[in-house]
Amino acid sequence: MKSRTRAMLDKSIAAMISAIEIYNKPDFNYREExxxxxCINAWELLLKAKVLQLSGNQVNSLYVxxxxxxxxxxxxxxxxxxxxxxxxPMSVSLYEAHRIVTEDYGVRISAAVxxxxxxxxxxxxxxxxxINDDLSLAVKVQEIGTASLQNYLRLIQEWFGPVLDKYxxxxxxxxxxxxxxxxxxxxxNASEKKLLKYIKSVEKNYDGExxxxxxxxxxIDVNFKKVKSGSGIPIQISNDAKAxxxxxxxxxxxxxxxxxxDVLTTxxxxxxxxxxxxxxxxxxxxxxxxxxxxxxxxxxxxxxxxSGSKSxxxxxxxxxxxxxxxxxx
Numbered sequence: 001m002k003s004r005t006r007a008m009l010d011k012s013i014a015a016m017i018s019a020i021e022i023y024n025k026p027d028f029n030y031r032e033e034x035x036x037x038x039c040i041n042a043w044e045l046l047l048k049a050k051v052l053q054l055s056g057n058q059v060n061s062l063y064v065x066x067x068x069x070x071x072x073x074x075x076x077x078x079x080x081x082x083x084x085x086x087x088x089p090m091s092v093s094l095y096e097a098h099r100i101v102t103e104d105y106g107v108r109i110s111a112a113v114x115x116x117x118x119x120x121x122x123x124x125x126x127x128x129x130x131i132n133d134d135l136s137l138a139v140k141v142q143e144i145g146t147a148s149l150q151n152y153l154r155l156i157q158e159w160f161g162p163v164l165d166k167y168x169x170x171x172x173x174x175x176x177x178x179x180x181x182x183x184x185x186x187x188x189n190a191s192e193k194k195l196l197k198y199i200k201s202v203e204k205n206y207d208g209e210x211x212x213x214x215x216x217x218x219x220i221d222v223n224f225k226k227v228k229s230g231s232g233i234p235i236q237i238s239n240d241a242k243a244x245x246x247x248x249x250x251x252x253x254x255x256x257x258x259x260x261x262d263v264l265t266t267x268x269x270x271x272x273x274x275x276x277x278x279x280x281x282x283x284x285x286x287x288x289x290x291x292x293x294x295x296x297x298x299x300x301x302x303x304x305x306x307s308g309s310k311s312x313x314x315x316x317x318x319x320x321x322x323x324x325x326x327x328x329x
Contacts, residue, residue, distance in 0.1 A: 003052075003057050003255055004052050004057045004059055005049050005052040005053045005057055005255060006049075008045055008048055008049035009045075009046070009156075009163070011045050012042045012043075012044075012045035012046040012049055013164065013167075015038050015039075015041045015042035016038070016039065016042035016149075016152060017167065018038050019035045019038035019039045019042060020035075022034045022035055022038065023035040023145070031138075032123065032137070032138055032141040032142075032145075033123070033124070033127035035141070035145060036120050036121075036123040036124040036127065036141065036145075037124050037127065039120055039145060039148055039149075040094065040117070040120055040121050042152065043094065043120075044093075044097065046152065046155070046156065047094065047098055047101060048062055048091070048092070048097050049160075050097075050101050050107070050159055051097055051100050051101060053159070053254065053255065053258045054101065054105045054107070054258050054259065054263065056258075056315050057255075060081070060089075061100070062091045062092055062097075063081045063082070063089045063090065063091060063092070064081070064082040064089075064090040064092055064096075065079040065080065065081060065082065066079065066080060066081075066082045067079055067080075068080050094117070094121070098114060104266070104270070105259075105263045105266055105267065106262045106263050106265065106266025106267070107262065107263055108262060109155070110151075110212075110213070110214035112151070112206065112212070112215055113151045113155070113214050115202055115205070115216050116144060116147055116148050116151055116214075116215070116216050116217070117148070118202075119144055119198075119199055119216065119217075120148055122199070123141055123144070123195065123199075126192075126194075126195050137192050137195070140196060140199050140200075140217075143218055143219050144199065144216070144217045146217070146218040147215040147217045150215065150218060151214050151215070154214065159254070160254055161253075161254055202216065203216060203217060253296055253298055253312070254298070254312070256314060257295065257296040257298070257314050258312065258315075259312060259313040259314075259315065259317075260310060260311070260312055261311065263313075264313045264317070265277060265281075267315075267318075268281075268321060268325070271318065271321075271325075271327060271328065272321070272326060272327055272328065273326050273327070273328045274326050275321075275325050280324070284320070284321065284324055288313075288317055289311050293314070294313060294314050294317040295311055295312065295313050295314070295317070296312055296314075297310070297311055297312075298310050298311075
Protein backbone atom coordinates (compact mmCIF):
# COMPACT_ATOMS: atom_id res chain seq x y z
CA MET A 1 0.00 0.00 0.00
CA LYS A 2 1.34 3.43 -0.94
CA SER A 3 2.14 5.94 1.76
CA ARG A 4 0.20 9.21 1.68
CA THR A 5 3.41 10.96 0.69
CA ARG A 6 3.99 8.73 -2.33
CA ALA A 7 0.33 8.92 -3.39
CA MET A 8 0.49 12.73 -3.30
CA LEU A 9 3.82 12.71 -5.15
CA ASP A 10 2.40 10.43 -7.87
CA LYS A 11 -0.53 12.83 -8.37
CA SER A 12 1.93 15.72 -8.70
CA ILE A 13 3.97 13.85 -11.32
CA ALA A 14 0.79 12.94 -13.22
CA ALA A 15 -0.25 16.61 -13.28
CA MET A 16 3.15 17.70 -14.58
CA ILE A 17 3.20 15.00 -17.26
CA SER A 18 -0.27 16.13 -18.38
CA ALA A 19 0.99 19.73 -18.55
CA ILE A 20 3.89 18.68 -20.76
CA GLU A 21 1.73 16.51 -23.02
CA ILE A 22 -0.77 19.33 -23.53
CA TYR A 23 1.98 21.86 -24.23
CA ASN A 24 3.74 19.60 -26.75
CA LYS A 25 0.62 18.95 -28.85
CA PRO A 26 1.27 20.25 -32.38
CA ASP A 27 -2.10 22.01 -32.61
CA PHE A 28 -3.61 23.34 -29.40
CA ASN A 29 -5.11 26.81 -29.11
CA TYR A 30 -5.14 27.03 -25.31
CA ARG A 31 -1.55 25.82 -24.89
CA GLU A 32 0.08 28.28 -22.47
CA GLU A 33 -3.02 28.75 -20.34
CA UNK A 34 -3.66 25.01 -19.83
CA UNK A 35 0.02 24.33 -19.18
CA UNK A 36 0.14 26.97 -16.46
CA UNK A 37 -2.96 25.54 -14.72
CA UNK A 38 -1.61 21.98 -14.67
CA CYS A 39 1.96 23.01 -13.84
CA ILE A 40 0.86 25.04 -10.81
CA ASN A 41 -1.32 22.13 -9.70
CA ALA A 42 1.74 19.86 -9.91
CA TRP A 43 3.76 22.29 -7.77
CA GLU A 44 1.03 22.50 -5.12
CA LEU A 45 0.83 18.71 -4.89
CA LEU A 46 4.64 18.44 -4.72
CA LEU A 47 4.85 20.87 -1.81
CA LYS A 48 2.02 19.06 -0.04
CA ALA A 49 3.83 15.75 -0.56
CA LYS A 50 6.87 17.29 1.10
CA VAL A 51 4.73 18.48 4.05
CA LEU A 52 3.41 14.92 4.45
CA GLN A 53 6.92 13.48 4.28
CA LEU A 54 8.27 15.92 6.89
CA SER A 55 5.29 15.36 9.22
CA GLY A 56 5.54 11.58 9.15
CA ASN A 57 2.57 11.13 6.79
CA GLN A 58 0.14 12.89 9.13
CA VAL A 59 -2.69 13.98 6.84
CA ASN A 60 -3.87 16.64 9.32
CA SER A 61 -0.64 18.51 8.61
CA LEU A 62 -2.34 19.60 5.36
CA TYR A 63 -5.55 20.82 7.00
CA VAL A 64 -6.47 24.42 7.69
CA UNK A 65 -6.97 24.92 11.43
CA UNK A 66 -8.97 27.71 13.03
CA UNK A 67 -10.07 29.08 16.41
CA UNK A 68 -13.86 29.16 16.36
CA UNK A 69 -15.98 32.14 17.32
CA UNK A 70 -17.53 31.82 20.79
CA UNK A 71 -20.95 33.13 21.83
CA UNK A 72 -19.28 35.77 24.02
CA UNK A 73 -17.49 37.15 20.95
CA UNK A 74 -14.10 35.68 21.82
CA UNK A 75 -12.12 32.92 20.14
CA UNK A 76 -11.83 29.32 21.32
CA UNK A 77 -8.48 28.19 22.76
CA UNK A 78 -8.84 24.86 21.02
CA UNK A 79 -8.20 24.72 17.28
CA UNK A 80 -10.64 23.01 14.92
CA UNK A 81 -10.28 21.77 11.36
CA UNK A 82 -11.89 24.22 8.94
CA UNK A 83 -14.38 22.66 6.51
CA UNK A 84 -14.97 23.56 2.88
CA UNK A 85 -18.41 24.03 1.29
CA UNK A 86 -18.78 20.27 0.82
CA UNK A 87 -18.11 19.67 4.50
CA UNK A 88 -14.70 18.10 3.95
CA PRO A 89 -11.49 19.29 5.65
CA MET A 90 -10.05 22.33 3.87
CA SER A 91 -6.45 21.84 2.78
CA VAL A 92 -3.74 24.47 2.86
CA SER A 93 -2.98 26.58 -0.21
CA LEU A 94 0.06 26.38 -2.46
CA TYR A 95 1.73 29.31 -0.69
CA GLU A 96 0.89 28.03 2.80
CA ALA A 97 2.41 24.65 1.90
CA HIS A 98 5.57 26.51 0.82
CA ARG A 99 5.59 28.42 4.12
CA ILE A 100 5.21 25.23 6.19
CA VAL A 101 8.09 23.56 4.36
CA THR A 102 10.45 26.53 4.59
CA GLU A 103 9.48 28.11 7.93
CA ASP A 104 8.06 25.33 10.10
CA TYR A 105 10.62 22.76 8.96
CA GLY A 106 13.48 24.94 7.76
CA VAL A 107 13.86 23.36 4.31
CA ARG A 108 15.80 25.68 2.03
CA ILE A 109 14.14 26.50 -1.28
CA SER A 110 15.74 28.99 -3.66
CA ALA A 111 13.96 32.34 -3.98
CA ALA A 112 14.03 31.83 -7.76
CA VAL A 113 11.81 28.75 -7.33
CA UNK A 114 9.13 30.69 -5.46
CA UNK A 115 9.30 33.64 -7.88
CA UNK A 116 8.98 31.22 -10.78
CA UNK A 117 5.89 29.62 -9.23
CA UNK A 118 4.31 33.00 -8.43
CA UNK A 119 4.95 34.23 -11.98
CA UNK A 120 3.46 31.11 -13.54
CA UNK A 121 0.48 31.41 -11.17
CA UNK A 122 -0.11 34.90 -12.56
CA UNK A 123 -0.38 33.37 -16.04
CA UNK A 124 -2.87 30.86 -14.66
CA UNK A 125 -4.90 33.48 -12.78
CA UNK A 126 -5.07 35.73 -15.84
CA UNK A 127 -6.01 32.91 -18.24
CA UNK A 128 -9.70 33.71 -17.86
CA UNK A 129 -9.07 37.10 -19.48
CA UNK A 130 -7.43 35.95 -22.69
CA ILE A 131 -6.63 33.18 -25.13
CA ASN A 132 -3.03 33.88 -25.98
CA ASP A 133 -2.37 34.42 -29.66
CA ASP A 134 0.67 36.66 -29.40
CA LEU A 135 4.18 35.30 -29.90
CA SER A 136 5.89 37.60 -27.39
CA LEU A 137 3.77 36.35 -24.49
CA ALA A 138 3.98 32.73 -25.72
CA VAL A 139 7.80 32.92 -25.72
CA LYS A 140 7.81 34.37 -22.20
CA VAL A 141 5.53 31.63 -20.89
CA GLN A 142 7.78 28.98 -22.41
CA GLU A 143 10.84 30.51 -20.75
CA ILE A 144 9.08 30.54 -17.37
CA GLY A 145 7.73 27.02 -17.96
CA THR A 146 11.10 25.57 -18.97
CA ALA A 147 12.73 26.89 -15.80
CA SER A 148 9.77 25.59 -13.77
CA LEU A 149 10.32 22.08 -15.14
CA GLN A 150 14.04 22.21 -14.34
CA ASN A 151 13.32 23.45 -10.80
CA TYR A 152 10.69 20.73 -10.34
CA LEU A 153 13.03 17.95 -11.47
CA ARG A 154 15.86 19.08 -9.21
CA LEU A 155 13.67 19.42 -6.12
CA ILE A 156 12.08 15.99 -6.61
CA GLN A 157 15.55 14.47 -6.97
CA GLU A 158 16.71 16.23 -3.81
CA TRP A 159 13.60 15.46 -1.75
CA PHE A 160 12.49 12.02 -2.94
CA GLY A 161 15.37 10.47 -4.84
CA PRO A 162 15.42 9.16 -8.45
CA VAL A 163 11.68 8.63 -8.93
CA LEU A 164 11.58 10.31 -12.36
CA ASP A 165 14.24 8.28 -14.16
CA LYS A 166 11.73 6.75 -16.57
CA TYR A 167 10.28 10.10 -17.71
CA UNK A 168 11.44 12.65 -20.27
CA UNK A 169 10.59 16.15 -19.00
CA UNK A 170 10.94 18.86 -21.60
CA UNK A 171 8.88 21.42 -23.46
CA UNK A 172 9.18 21.22 -27.22
CA UNK A 173 10.79 24.46 -28.48
CA UNK A 174 8.28 26.61 -30.30
CA UNK A 175 10.44 26.54 -33.41
CA UNK A 176 8.94 23.11 -34.07
CA UNK A 177 5.34 24.24 -34.24
CA UNK A 178 5.38 28.03 -34.62
CA UNK A 179 6.98 30.21 -37.25
CA UNK A 180 9.32 32.76 -35.75
CA UNK A 181 9.61 34.58 -39.04
CA UNK A 182 5.90 35.38 -39.12
CA UNK A 183 3.84 36.68 -36.22
CA UNK A 184 0.05 36.60 -36.15
CA UNK A 185 -1.73 39.87 -36.73
CA UNK A 186 -3.22 39.74 -33.25
CA UNK A 187 -1.81 42.24 -30.77
CA UNK A 188 -1.62 42.08 -27.01
CA ASN A 189 -4.83 43.10 -25.32
CA ALA A 190 -4.83 45.14 -22.11
CA SER A 191 -4.73 42.07 -19.83
CA GLU A 192 -1.89 40.45 -21.76
CA LYS A 193 0.13 43.69 -21.72
CA LYS A 194 -0.17 43.96 -17.94
CA LEU A 195 0.80 40.31 -17.48
CA LEU A 196 3.85 40.61 -19.74
CA LYS A 197 4.89 43.80 -17.94
CA TYR A 198 4.63 41.99 -14.59
CA ILE A 199 6.73 39.03 -15.79
CA LYS A 200 9.45 41.35 -17.09
CA SER A 201 9.50 43.27 -13.78
CA VAL A 202 10.19 40.02 -11.89
CA GLU A 203 12.87 38.98 -14.39
CA LYS A 204 14.77 42.22 -13.75
CA ASN A 205 15.62 40.94 -10.26
CA TYR A 206 17.62 38.12 -11.86
CA ASP A 207 19.20 39.95 -14.81
CA GLY A 208 22.68 39.97 -13.29
CA GLU A 209 22.72 36.31 -12.25
CA UNK A 210 24.32 33.40 -14.07
CA UNK A 211 22.63 30.06 -14.76
CA UNK A 212 22.16 28.16 -11.49
CA UNK A 213 20.48 24.95 -10.33
CA UNK A 214 17.25 26.92 -9.79
CA UNK A 215 16.14 29.70 -12.14
CA UNK A 216 13.23 32.03 -12.80
CA UNK A 217 13.21 31.59 -16.58
CA UNK A 218 15.26 29.77 -19.22
CA UNK A 219 15.43 30.30 -22.97
CA ILE A 220 15.97 27.43 -25.39
CA ASP A 221 17.87 28.40 -28.53
CA VAL A 222 17.21 26.06 -31.45
CA ASN A 223 19.55 25.81 -34.43
CA PHE A 224 18.94 23.40 -37.27
CA LYS A 225 22.13 21.89 -38.71
CA LYS A 226 22.78 19.07 -41.12
CA VAL A 227 24.40 16.18 -39.23
CA LYS A 228 26.87 13.74 -40.72
CA SER A 229 26.58 10.00 -40.14
CA GLY A 230 28.00 8.94 -36.79
CA SER A 231 28.01 12.45 -35.31
CA GLY A 232 25.02 11.97 -33.03
CA ILE A 233 25.14 11.88 -29.26
CA PRO A 234 26.15 8.44 -27.97
CA ILE A 235 23.61 6.71 -25.76
CA GLN A 236 23.56 3.59 -23.65
CA ILE A 237 20.40 1.62 -22.90
CA SER A 238 20.27 -0.35 -19.67
CA ASN A 239 17.84 -3.09 -18.69
CA ASP A 240 19.44 -3.64 -15.29
CA ALA A 241 16.85 -5.56 -13.25
CA LYS A 242 18.33 -4.21 -10.04
CA ALA A 243 17.47 -0.57 -10.82
CA UNK A 244 13.87 -0.68 -9.54
CA UNK A 245 15.11 -2.20 -6.28
CA UNK A 246 17.50 0.70 -5.80
CA UNK A 247 14.70 3.21 -6.40
CA UNK A 248 12.38 1.43 -3.99
CA UNK A 249 15.03 1.37 -1.26
CA UNK A 250 15.75 5.06 -1.86
CA UNK A 251 12.06 5.96 -1.52
CA UNK A 252 11.76 3.98 1.69
CA UNK A 253 14.79 5.73 3.16
CA UNK A 254 13.42 9.19 2.36
CA UNK A 255 10.01 8.25 3.79
CA UNK A 256 11.45 6.93 7.06
CA UNK A 257 14.21 9.51 7.45
CA UNK A 258 12.79 12.78 6.05
CA UNK A 259 14.74 15.38 8.10
CA UNK A 260 18.19 16.66 7.16
CA UNK A 261 20.33 18.72 9.54
CA ASP A 262 18.57 22.01 8.76
CA VAL A 263 15.09 20.56 9.28
CA LEU A 264 16.11 18.79 12.49
CA THR A 265 17.59 21.99 13.89
CA THR A 266 14.47 24.00 12.98
CA UNK A 267 12.14 21.46 14.60
CA UNK A 268 14.23 21.43 17.79
CA UNK A 269 14.02 25.24 17.98
CA UNK A 270 10.23 24.98 17.66
CA UNK A 271 9.95 22.19 20.27
CA UNK A 272 12.22 23.36 23.11
CA UNK A 273 12.42 26.60 25.07
CA UNK A 274 16.10 26.25 26.03
CA UNK A 275 17.51 24.86 22.79
CA UNK A 276 20.56 26.49 21.22
CA UNK A 277 22.79 25.51 18.31
CA UNK A 278 26.00 25.09 20.30
CA UNK A 279 28.55 22.48 21.33
CA UNK A 280 26.04 20.76 23.61
CA UNK A 281 23.67 20.23 20.69
CA UNK A 282 26.44 18.80 18.52
CA UNK A 283 27.64 16.48 21.30
CA UNK A 284 24.14 15.06 21.66
CA UNK A 285 23.52 14.77 17.90
CA UNK A 286 26.80 13.17 16.79
CA UNK A 287 26.32 9.76 18.48
CA UNK A 288 22.74 9.60 17.19
CA UNK A 289 24.02 9.79 13.61
CA UNK A 290 25.52 6.32 14.04
CA UNK A 291 22.27 4.81 15.37
CA UNK A 292 20.08 3.53 12.53
CA UNK A 293 16.96 3.94 14.69
CA UNK A 294 17.40 7.69 14.41
CA UNK A 295 19.65 8.42 11.43
CA UNK A 296 20.55 7.09 8.00
CA UNK A 297 23.19 8.19 5.53
CA UNK A 298 21.89 8.85 2.05
CA UNK A 299 24.29 8.65 -0.89
CA UNK A 300 24.26 11.59 -3.29
CA UNK A 301 24.46 8.99 -6.07
CA UNK A 302 22.66 5.80 -4.93
CA UNK A 303 24.25 3.77 -7.72
CA UNK A 304 27.78 4.67 -6.55
CA UNK A 305 28.68 3.47 -3.06
CA UNK A 306 31.77 5.71 -3.08
CA SER A 307 29.84 8.94 -3.65
CA GLY A 308 29.41 11.49 -0.87
CA SER A 309 26.58 11.14 1.64
CA LYS A 310 24.27 13.23 3.80
CA SER A 311 22.65 12.41 7.15
CA UNK A 312 18.86 12.20 7.41
CA UNK A 313 16.97 11.78 10.69
CA UNK A 314 13.82 9.98 11.80
CA UNK A 315 11.39 12.18 13.83
CA UNK A 316 11.69 9.63 16.66
CA UNK A 317 15.01 11.30 17.43
CA UNK A 318 12.94 13.65 19.61
CA UNK A 319 13.00 10.92 22.28
CA UNK A 320 16.70 11.47 22.82
CA UNK A 321 16.61 15.26 22.74
CA UNK A 322 13.71 15.26 25.23
CA UNK A 323 16.20 13.98 27.80
CA UNK A 324 18.31 17.13 27.50
CA UNK A 325 15.93 20.00 26.73
CA UNK A 326 12.70 21.46 28.11
CA UNK A 327 9.65 21.33 25.87
CA UNK A 328 7.63 24.48 25.30
CA UNK A 329 4.14 24.68 26.79
